[in-house]
Amino acid sequence: MAKSDIQVDIHELEPVEALNPARLPKGVLDEYREAGRKVIKDNKYAVVIMAGGQRNKTTEMMIQKECLK
Secondary structure (H helix, E strand, C coil): CCHHHCCCCHHHCCCCCCCCHHHCCHHHHHHHHHHHHHHHHCCCCCCCCCCCCHHHHHHHHHHHHHHCC
16 A cells, blocks of 8 residues: 555544553553554554644644645
């Protein structure tokens, strides 16, 4: 699948809650790891890294781009 084949509805994007793995019980951590492995294996993931304060600017740009379609 090429990048141009991938379409994302920005209205379906939701913030994720941050978790500290060191504070999770081992069983829960293992469950999350297995779920993560499955997502990676199925190529159904995305990674976005932003500096502090960038989330709002990026979201605004994505909404503006969507409105111009």
